Amino acid sequence: MGDTDPQMDQPLGEIIVDHYDLVVIGSGPAGQKAAIAAAKLGKKAAVIERRDMVGGVCINTGTIPSKTMREAVLYLTGLNQRELYGQSYRLKTDITVGDLSARTSHVVGKEIDVIQNQLSRNRVALLIGNARFIGPHEIEVESTGGDHKNITFDHAVIAVGTKPARPASVEFDGATIVDSDQILGMNRVPQSMVVVGAGVIGIEYASMFAALGTKVTVVERRTSMLDFVDREIVEALQYQLRDRGVTFRFGESVKMVEKHTSGTVTILESGKKIPSDTVLYSAGRQGVTEELGVAAAGLAGDNRGRLEVDDRFRTAVPHIYAVGDVIGFPALASTAMEQGRRAAYDAFGEPVGETDSSKHPIGIYSIPEISFVGKTEDELTAANVPFEVGVARYRELARGTIMGDAYGMLKLLVDAHDRSILGVHVFGSNAAELVHIGQTVMGCGGTIDYLVDAVFNYPTLAEGYKVAALDAVNKMRAIARVTGAGNGHELGAE
Numbered sequence: 001m002g003d004t005d006p007q008m009d010q011p012l013g014e015i016i017v018d019h020y021d022l023v024v025i026g027s028g029p030a031g032q033k034a035a036i037a038a039a040k041l042g043k044k045a046a047v048i049e050r051r052d053m054v055g056g057v058c059i060n061t062g063t064i065p066s067k068t069m070r071e072a073v074l075y076l077t078g079l080n081q082r083e084l085y086g087q088s089y090r091l092k093t094d095i096t097v098g099d100l101s102a103r104t105s106h107v108v109g110k111e112i113d114v115i116q117n118q119l120s121r122n123r124v125a126l127l128i129g130n131a132r133f134i135g136p137h138e139i140e141v142e143s144t145g146g147d148h149k150n151i152t153f154d155h156a157v158i159a160v161g162t163k164p165a166r167p168a169s170v171e172f173d174g175a176t177i178v179d180s181d182q183i184l185g186m187n188r189v190p191q192s193m194v195v196v197g198a199g200v201i202g203i204e205y206a207s208m209f210a211a212l213g214t215k216v217t218v219v220e221r222r223t224s225m226l227d228f229v230d231r232e233i234v235e236a237l238q239y240q241l242r243d244r245g246v247t248f249r250f251g252e253s254v255k256m257v258e259k260h261t262s263g264t265v266t267i268l269e270s271g272k273k274i275p276s277d278t279v280l281y282s283a284g285r286q287g288v289t290e291e292l293g294v295a296a297a298g299l300a301g302d303n304r305g306r307l308e309v310d311d312r313f314r315t316a317v318p319h320i321y322a323v324g325d326v327i328g329f330p331a332l333a334s335t336a337m338e339q340g341r342r343a344a345y346d347a348f349g350e351p352v353g354e355t356d357s358s359k360h361p362i363g364i365y366s367i368p369e370i371s372f373v374g375k376t377e378d379e380l381t382a383a384n385v386p387f388e389v390g391v392a393r394y395r396e397l398a399r400g401t402i403m404g405d406a407y408g409m410l411k412l413l414v415d416a417h418d419r420s421i422l423g424v425h426v427f428g429s430n431a432a433e434l435v436h437i438g439q440t441v442m443g444c445g446g447t448i449d450y451l452v453d454a455v456f457n458y459p460t461l462a463e464g465y466k467v468a469a470l471d472a473v474n475k476m477r478a479i480a481r482v483t484g485a486g487n488g489h490e491l492g493a494e
């Protein structure tokens with residue numbers, strides 16, 4: 001007997017056709033929110049997901065395992081306590097892969113349980129198997145046992161995400177030469193590691209392994225890294241990582257990666273060879289639309305397996321939507337969830353509010369962490385937008401000193417004419433949480449003066465907003481004094 005569909009109490013052993021108002025392929029953040037949004041509108045919804053992948057890449061191999069591993073690394077190494085207790089401070093000296101994976105398995109298990117519970121209490125059917133389109137209104141679900149079941153639908157949401165790019169010139173073995181999906185399959189914490197690709201994944205894992213004491217070399221084809229991030233903050237991160245022994249090889253491409261009995265050798269196009277215990281290949285991801293047979297629905301993926309959508313997340317076949325990583329940038333769990341909700345509402349004519357994607361935050365969980373919202377200094381300069389900068393250093397905030405964070409900073413970019421906030425850039429402890437204060441002020445159309453006049457809890461890192469706001473306003477006043485434009489407030493009235 002094949003798998004049983006618990007929602008419908010039917011065996012998957014034979015072809016049975018069920019009909020749904022909305023079928024979602026993929027149970028990652030995008031798919032979950034699309035299905036639950038449809039169910040909340042009283043629609044009959046189903047999610048199709050492969051065995052052992054409920055929660056998607058996000059829960060099983062991506063966001064949640066990597067962020068949990070980061071917490072374990074920070075806790076066990078005692079890294080964030082060393083400013084206070086000395087550079088030799090460690091909670092545990094010989095940290096093993098087992099130490100790291102114990103915490104990860106615990107969190108992943110809990111998160112899967114939460115998702116299954118949310119789907120079931122909202123009466124969303126969870127169909128376990130591999131989905132393939134067989135027509136614009138029909139999908140075949142194949143269980144791991146090989147049984148088939150066909151379902152028909154009025155609307156579909158493709159939320160199949162991505163998989164790591166795996167070139168044939170790299171001898172992946174899942175233990176010493178790995179992609180980011182396989183990192184916890186490593187048998188030990190390596191002494192040396194090459195990280196291929198200085199994208200967000202590469203930099204987050206390079207940070208964690210450097211904190212564990214691994215000698216990390218990052219190879220990146222471009223001449224710099226994280227080009228969308230404020231340059232001052234990227235420089236600060238590079239300084240911190242170099243200080244922990246990370247070597248950067250920018251402007252170098254990896255030609256091939258070889259596996260040998262005593263380790264690996266990464267061969268660069270320039271002819272250089274880098275020996276290491278392990279290699280993490282994190283040079284991009286690609287959509288998985290081919291396996292989904294999108295052609296049968298009248299669709300075609302691009303050369304990286306991604307689907308094109310309009311501003312309502314409709315594909316070229318209007319009753320079929322696509323959301324999350326499969327549509328490309330920004331490829332974040334945070335945006336994927338919102339795209340899923342919007343697609344389902346659109347399918348059933350439910351109105352949604354405006355959302356301004358230029359005010360969506362980015363969080364990079366490097367060590368130290370980075371988060372920002374809005375424009376960078378370079379973007380504003382290129383667009384000839386005059387702005388002023390206000391900075392708060394964590395070392396001058398009482399909370400920063402209490403926490404032992406001497407390097408953190410919060411930077412505000414302020415429009416020199418109307419005093420609106422154009423960008424918020426945070427580097428250091430709690431950056432990904434702190435950014436939301438600035439995001440909210442920006443979203444509500446507030447100016448720098450709101451932050452100048454606000455009172456924040458003390459001692460907190462949030463107080464940095466007031467410190468940075470005062471810094472920006474002081475600079476604006478200084479210009480106004482010289483030019484005779486009053487106290488600076490009048491600039492906005494020009």
Ligand SMILES: Cc1cc2nc3c(=O)[nH]c(=O)nc-3n(C[C@H](O)[C@H](O)[C@H](O)COP(=O)(O)OP(=O)(O)OC[C@H]3O[C@@H](n4cnc5c(N)ncnc54)[C@H](O)[C@@H]3O)c2cc1C
Nearest residue numbers: 026028029030056057058062131161324325331332333334
């Ligand atoms: C290492 C790593 C760290 C990350 N860290 C962060 C972070 O800190 N913050 C953040 O916002 N984002 C982060 N991301 C990105 C985030 O994980 C993705 O943006 C998010 O998972 C995308 O969600 P999704 O719903 O589009 O698809 P996914 O989470 O990729 O899920 C897609 C699901 O579809 C299923 N599927 C595919 N094809 C089929 C089929 N034919 N039949 C049935 N099921 C199918 C897959 O099995 C998978 O479970 C990280 C990613 C990685 C890899």
Ligand SMILES: NC(=O)c1ccc[n+]([C@@H]2O[C@H](COP(=O)([O-])OP(=O)(O)OC[C@H]3O[C@@H](n4cnc5c(N)ncnc54)[C@H](O)[C@@H]3O)[C@@H](O)[C@H]2O)c1
Nearest residue numbers: 197198199200201220221253254282283284331363364365
């Ligand atoms: N905190 C977060 O929000 C977070 C964390 C991790 C991942 N993600 C998401 O996951 C997605 C994938 O991340 P990624 O880092 O794998 O991809 P990426 O495409 O962002 O970065 C890959 C990097 O590898 C480089 N590269 C490619 N081939 C190379 C070669 N042969 N030699 C040397 N360098 C090479 C590229 O120039 C690029 O800089 C991203 O879009 C990101 O949004 C987000």
